[in-house]
Structure formats: structure tokens, C-alpha cells
Amino acid sequence: MRLVTYQNRARTDAARLGVWIDDRVIDVARLAASAGAELPDSMLGLIDAGPGALALLAELCARHAGQWPAHTSLWLDNVRLLAPIPQPRKNIFGIGLNYVEHVAESSRSLDTSAQLPAQPVVFSKPPTSVIGPGDAIEHNARITRQLDWEVELAVVIGRQAKGIAEAQAMDHVFGYTVINDISARDNRRAGQWIFSKGQDTYCPMGPCIVTADEIPDPHDLALTLKKNGELKQDSNTRHMLFKVPTLIADIASAITLEPGDIIATGTPSGVGAGRTPQEWMVPGDVIEAWVEGIGLLRNPVVSI
Known part of the structure; x- marks a missing residue:
């Protein structure tokens, strides 16, 4: 459904x-x-x-x-x-550097390591960052001049998970949605990402949650992002470095996952920071994030 x-x-x-x-x-x-x-x-x-x-x-x-x-x-x-979960009960779990080609482009442009992560890189986005389809992504030029996009498959947890094995992890999935992990690249602070990624409107989500029974394999889904109709990201979830069961089990090893919790599973290559020359979102842009089997999430960028 x-x-x-x-x-x-x-x-x-x-x-x-x-x-x-x-x-x-x-x-x-x-x-x-x-x-x-x-x-x-x-x-x-x-x-x-x-x-x-x-x-x-x-x-x-x-x-x-x-x-x-x-x-x-x-x-x-x-x-x-609206966003399928307009007011999550707690922060969205984000996963950084979870596609091999994105690790490479980030190392060239964002001073991150070129080594593949040995464990999932976990950050978070506050509930106040969530917006829905058609809502505006805010561009505040006083804070950032490097506003970037990241299309991601997101996993919605259906029942509590703590200390579970990977083999049981998928039993805890309620469904899937689309997230655009908006990032102010010039707002990273000493390696901490929450200010860069957690500002208001930086988590477009939607247009729906597709229940887990409708997506038997979340690791074979095309995902794309377009800016003003021009294709910027084009990949498949099969290229995730850490798959969904690994992400769930890793987070749940130390943090209790509860019903309604959301994990954004990372983005493929093609972000603005990794392009030559670098490319950023500006007011007037329209961003379309799409994941196969779930749908299209469209948001305009506006100045505040």
C-alpha cells in the first residue's frame, strides 16, 4: 500500500x-x-x-x-x-558516504577520507527539518552559499529494535519513502554535520510510505535527482556499501529504534559538491527526487 x-x-x-x-x-x-x-x-x-x-x-x-x-x-x-510523518518523534538517522562513488567524489571535494568506511557513518537531522511534497527548501544566503542535494531511499521502522542480528533486521521495517538530504556544504563544523544537514526545511520527505510487502528487495531500486529538469543523480540502491539490514542492526546495537523512526540510507554520486565546476541550489530552482516503486518528491528552492 x-x-x-x-x-x-x-x-x-x-x-x-x-x-x-x-x-x-x-x-x-x-x-x-x-x-x-x-x-x-x-x-x-x-x-x-x-x-x-x-x-x-x-x-x-x-x-x-x-x-x-x-x-x-x-x-x-x-x-x-504532506510529509508522510510530518513530525517524527525524534531525529532522522542519516547515513553518510554509503555509496562507493560518492565516497570518491566527497574525498575530492569535501575533504573526507578516500578510504571506504569500515562502519556506517551515522548523523542525524532534527524533526523540524522535515517538509513535504511541494514545500519550499529555504535558501538563506546569510548562512550558506553552497546548498546541495542528495536523493535517498529512507527506511521507516515498524517495531522496536535493540541488539538485533542482521538476519532479523528486515522484520522491523514498516515501509519506505524518499528523502532529499539537503546539505549546506559550507556549514560543516569540525567534522560535525548536524548544522549542515539539520536546518529547517533540509529534509524533504514523501510523497508516501510504501509498505514493506510492496518492496521485497530495497537493494534493487533505481533512484534519480533532477534540478530544473536536468538529471544530476542516476543510480541504483544495489550500490549501497552498507545494506539496509546492516544499517538497522548497527544503529540498534547501541540506540533503540522505535516505531516510526526513519533511516535515510545515503546518496549516490552526482551531488553538486562533486561536480566540475561545483554546482549549488539557488532560489528559483525546482528539485525532483525519485525512487523506483515509491514516487517523485518535488520541492522548489526559495530565498528567505
């Missing part, structure tokens, strides 16, 4: 949980109520509710496919898609 957090464009409703099916968004809580059942009206609520809730939702969608009960569906054009 493609799960979304949405608002009705015609009203100022609070954000609600939906299922994106063809050209419609089906409201999860209202669909359940129409069948005399109950399901959460938020993404975190659904994740917390566990596999049984997801199974009930799948059964209801199959039962009513194409014939949605009254007041349960909206045309896609009539909704505004």
Missing part, C-alpha cells in the same frame, strides 16, 4: 491518514468507520497499531476497491500531500 498524510484542499482540516490508490486518496479512519471498525487517523498511529491494523486496512481496501463508501475518498487533485 501507498500510505499518505494529507489535507483536503477545500478545507483547513487537520492532517489525516490516507491510502493512495490510482487517482484517489482513501481516508483510513473513515473507511474503517464505514465498516464498523476502527483504525488510526495518523501515520504514527497506524505504525504503533501494529501488523493487525495494517492487515485490516488491506482487507478493507480489497473489499471496497473501486466502490468506496460515501465520504471516504477524495480525488488526488483535491488533496495536499
Whole structure:
């Protein structure tokens, strides 16, 4: 299923949980109520509710496919898609230098080591950095002149993980989404990345979460990024240095992963810092990050 957090464009409703099916968004809580059942009206609520809730939702969608009960569906054009998890409970886990070619380009342009990391390189992005499809990436020229892009596959955790083996790691995955790991390259501080990567609007996310059953192999997905329609990044998740189970087990060896936690798994080569000459995002640009099987995340860049 493609799960979304949405608002009705015609009203100022609070954000609600939906299922994106063809050209419609089906409201999860209202669909359940129409069948005399109950399901959460938020993404975190659904994740917390566990596999049984997801199974009930799948059964209801199959039962009513194409014939949605009254007041349960909206045309896609009539909704505004938000970040699937608009307010994560804690920082997003980011993974640096997780594609071999990106390690090489970073060593040339960002003074990082040319040696492949022996362990995952983990940083974080605060919840306040999250924005959704269509929301603006803020360019503050007083703070940065080197605003860069990074398309990434992101993993959403479905149940608590602590001290688990890699062999069990995938059992803890709820689904996948797209993240653009925006980075102010001139804001790195003594090797610490959180100010560079954690500023407001620096974590576009969306357009949906695709449940894990729909993506049996997260290590065979094309991913691209375009700036103003021009292809900048073009790769495949098979080129990850550390695969998803390794990332989950590594983080969970010391930090408890909880339902709703998000891991952005790293970016391939083609970032602006690695280009010759270097290239940065500026106000007026439109950035499109895409991952196969999940969808397109489009955001404009604006001056503040």
C-alpha cells in the first residue's frame, strides 16, 4: 500500500491518514468507520497499531476497491500531500558516504577520507527539518552559499529494535519513502554535520510510505535527482556499501529504534559538491527526487 498524510484542499482540516490508490486518496479512519471498525487517523498511529491494523486496512481496501463508501475518498487533485510523518518523534538517522562513488567524489571535494568506511557513518537531522511534497527548501544566503542535494531511499521502522542480528533486521521495517538530504556544504563544523544537514526545511520527505510487502528487495531500486529538469543523480540502491539490514542492526546495537523512526540510507554520486565546476541550489530552482516503486518528491528552492 501507498500510505499518505494529507489535507483536503477545500478545507483547513487537520492532517489525516490516507491510502493512495490510482487517482484517489482513501481516508483510513473513515473507511474503517464505514465498516464498523476502527483504525488510526495518523501515520504514527497506524505504525504503533501494529501488523493487525495494517492487515485490516488491506482487507478493507480489497473489499471496497473501486466502490468506496460515501465520504471516504477524495480525488488526488483535491488533496495536499504532506510529509508522510510530518513530525517524527525524534531525529532522522542519516547515513553518510554509503555509496562507493560518492565516497570518491566527497574525498575530492569535501575533504573526507578516500578510504571506504569500515562502519556506517551515522548523523542525524532534527524533526523540524522535515517538509513535504511541494514545500519550499529555504535558501538563506546569510548562512550558506553552497546548498546541495542528495536523493535517498529512507527506511521507516515498524517495531522496536535493540541488539538485533542482521538476519532479523528486515522484520522491523514498516515501509519506505524518499528523502532529499539537503546539505549546506559550507556549514560543516569540525567534522560535525548536524548544522549542515539539520536546518529547517533540509529534509524533504514523501510523497508516501510504501509498505514493506510492496518492496521485497530495497537493494534493487533505481533512484534519480533532477534540478530544473536536468538529471544530476542516476543510480541504483544495489550500490549501497552498507545494506539496509546492516544499517538497522548497527544503529540498534547501541540506540533503540522505535516505531516510526526513519533511516535515510545515503546518496549516490552526482551531488553538486562533486561536480566540475561545483554546482549549488539557488532560489528559483525546482528539485525532483525519485525512487523506483515509491514516487517523485518535488520541492522548489526559495530565498528567505
